[in-house]
Amino acid sequence: MTATSVAGGRRRVVWPVLLGVALVAGVTAGAIGALMLDDALEVTGLRDPGPTTAYGLPFLRGAGEIAAIVTIGHFLFAAFLVPPQTSGVLDVDGYRAVRVGAVACVVWAMCAALLVALTVSDVSGVPLTDLTPLDVWSAAGLVETTAAWRTTSILAAVVAVASLTVLRWSWTPGLLIGGLVTLVPVAVTGHSSTGGSHDIATNSLLIHLVAGSLWAGGLLALVVHALRRGSYTDLAARRFSRLALGCFVAMAASGFINAAVRIDLTNLWTSTYGLLILAKVAALVSLGVLGWRQRRSAIVALQHDSTARRPLLRLALGEAALFGIAVGVAVGLGRTPPPPTRSEPSPAEVALGFDLSESPTIAAVFTDWRFDLIFGTAAVVMASIYLAAVYRLARRGDPWSKRRTICWLIGCITMLFATSSGLGMYMAAMYSMHAIVQLLLTIAVPALLVQGAPVTLALKALKAAEPNSAPGPREWVQSVVAAPMTRLLTQPWTALAILMVGVYGLCIAGVYDVAMSDHAAHMATIGFFLFSGTLFFVAVSGAGPTPGPMSTQRRVAMTLFALSQFVVAGIVVVRMQAVLGGDFYRSLRLSWQTNLLSDQRVGGVIVSVSSAVAMLTVIAIVAAKRTGCLRTDNLRAPTIDA
Known part of the structure; x- marks a missing residue:
């Protein structure tokens, strides 16, 4: 077997690996969504939208979020994990990463567009087959979630088109920022955007999504690069390892904060919402253990021999599968009603996320603190x-x-x-x-x-x-x-x-x-x-x-x-x-x-x-x-x- 045929075979493995991770996320999300359908309908009072929406919406969202992660990861890879040519033009590895990111971004835009129709069906209780394009268009701006998916689709399409013209390294950080921006519209809707402490919940979710997308996306890009036997694999692995550690800390802290404002500790073991949070925690801990092993074995092996990719691929493929499950659980969590709060929030809590029952004083300005998770x-x-x-x-x-x-x-x-x-x-x-x-x-x-x-x-x-x-x-x-x-x-x-x-x-x-x-x-x-x-x-x-x-x-x-x-x-x-x-x-x-x-x-x-x-x-x-x-x-x- 020639070297060319081996390289071609490895390249043909790339897309099945990415599609496999998306399939894992979609199936996990669809299964959890189907199991929680009756509870969700009971809490919301909505009608059953039919099996196409009930199963298809969480599946498509899980797969679409993997497409977003692949987009962000490959733009990150081209921007910071592998070097460009001395002229500033992307090297072959950076160019390939941008092209994969562009394709994934198109998929993300298409998934978001389809999720507009599925979400209209979901919130109206009307089966998807009974909705016309005019019905979907007229209803898309009336519901916060559908409007968010429509905005996401437009943003992803713009980023995808912009990426097609990029040949120089200097533009790749902009693509990375654009990819991250596509996560924002949906992140500021849903459970985290309503009720008391929604300011903390929304900000922590944004940090969680950004850190998770950089970590999972960078890992998938590194897997693709290793499968293709690209150059600078050792350098890319070392740089990604440092980034992954920071993302792990950010994900753990933001995830804990987000869960703490959504559910009481006593409900962790007694509610489905709490059990799904525990499943996410287990996935995060497992990913942390695999990341630690990467630093101790795979990175060391690459430092001694830059062609020793087998330890990296063995652990990274396991991490990729775990990330697919984690994304599916996260989507399922978003479809699961959280336990009811003990008290009804005041109008100020609903609007701001916190109460301001006391009038402002100079002492209150200096002594009342509510840490802003972003700034x-x-x-x-x-x-x-x-x-x-x-x-x-x-x-x-x-x-x-x-x-x-x-x-x-x-x-x-x-x-x-x-x-x-x-x-x-x-x-x-x-x-x-x-x-x-x-x-x-x-x-x-x-x-x-x-x-x-x-x-x-x-x-x-x-x-x-x-x-x-x-x-x-x-x-x-x-x-x-x-x-x-x-x-x-x-x-x-x-x-x-x-x-x-x-x-x-x-x-x-x-x-x-x-x-x-x-x-x-x-x-x-x-x-x-x-x-x-x-x-x-x-x-x-x-x-x-x-x-x-x-x-x-x-x-x-x-x-x-x-x-x-x-x-x-x-x-x-x-x-x-x-x-x-x-x-x-x-x-x-x-x-x-x-x-x-x-x-x-x-x-x-x-x-x-x-x-x-x-x-x-x-x-x-x-x-x-x-x-x-x-x-x-x-x-x-x-x-x-x-």
Whole structure:
């Protein structure tokens, strides 16, 4: 048998392996869905939609989620697990991974589109065969879940089409982000998006899905690569092993938190929902054990002989089958009614995820804490990574500015306080608190983080790859810094325009209403505050790859102009006669919330006065520098050769 025939045989095994994992997930989900059908119909009061929907919906969802995992994993593989050519064009292994990801993304889009029809049938109790395309189209926007599947199908189709044009490595991280985004619409619906503590449940589920998709998808991509006898298998396995460990920790922590807010510990052994959670725990523990064995045997074997793929494949195929079962159980869990809660949640708990029965006080702002799993975790992780990089420089004897370290840490602490303290809680129910958080996250936090010069620190702390070897994290940072998109976004006028979208966009009643009433939109709004503010301060500080040097006078002028727009926006809000988000605020039925318009005007005054104070502060700093009263340690902006 020739080497060509062996390679061809291994390539022919690739798709059966991926289809087999999808089949395992679909069958597991379909079996659990069928077993739980009577209980689900009894709890919801819906009619039986017929066997096609009862069996087909969970099966197709399980198989479709494997397609999404394959998409994400192969884009991850092309972006970070194997190197491109020295020219930046994808090598053959990266190119193959992108093509497999594209095909899987098409399948994911088709499954999501079919799930629109099946979900309409499920929630209406009408058999699928009795529905016309017009019925499905007209009903798709009326139910949250069907709308989510429709959005998922569109997003997946866009990512699939975009992936067909990608030939250079620099675009693959964008494909990975796009693949992860397709998970969001459905993640913010279902059990986790309703009832008390749904903010924690939804955020923990998002972390769980992202970590699980990166872990399972990266594993399947590694299996495919090993079956094809691709290059750099040892490097890909080592990099994936580090990623898998982090994903395991994130999945375990987020899964525990999600389960804790959905079910009492006493119901774990006495309810079907609890037993399915225990089945997921058993699968996760088993996957952790297999991953540990991978690190101890398969990775070691590849380090000694880069062609020794048999131990890797033996363990990885077992992990892949377990992942298929775990995905099926997760889908079945979503079809299983959770045990009833002991008490009826208040209107505020239903809308926000937590109660706000007590009126806001200064003490409550500082003492009432509800950790934000997305932005609170991000603040802690950012501070930890920064300190680790500073420690690495210190061990090498390289100096690093204490002032910049302090700025970064204060920025992280402020971000944590703004999103996880009583301020972060009351911002969801009061315009004045929302205004304070917007100022902190758009101005204070980005300005402090940019002064920390994280890119320069990363380029100093990370080691450069050896000549003619695979690029590593330092080269990835350099590539992002030098990317045309980064240069466009950090162009001063572009950054200013994006900042103004956030400043004036929330003065529009419809935009503000959506940002407050929908949890996903609320989290996206917080993310936009941080993103737009960081872009602007990177552009005006000269700490990023701006298209050209800016004079001090121009930087100061742009900063003062931007801050002046906050003053104007605050005045606009003060003069408004209509209450922004009024219907949503009134739906919370908070006894202490008596005058919404007065609170809104207080918020407008806070925005205007705080922005004016910030302008005066900028002027004072500039004057102090000119008179020599203030000395700073200027770090050059990072370049691709830094």
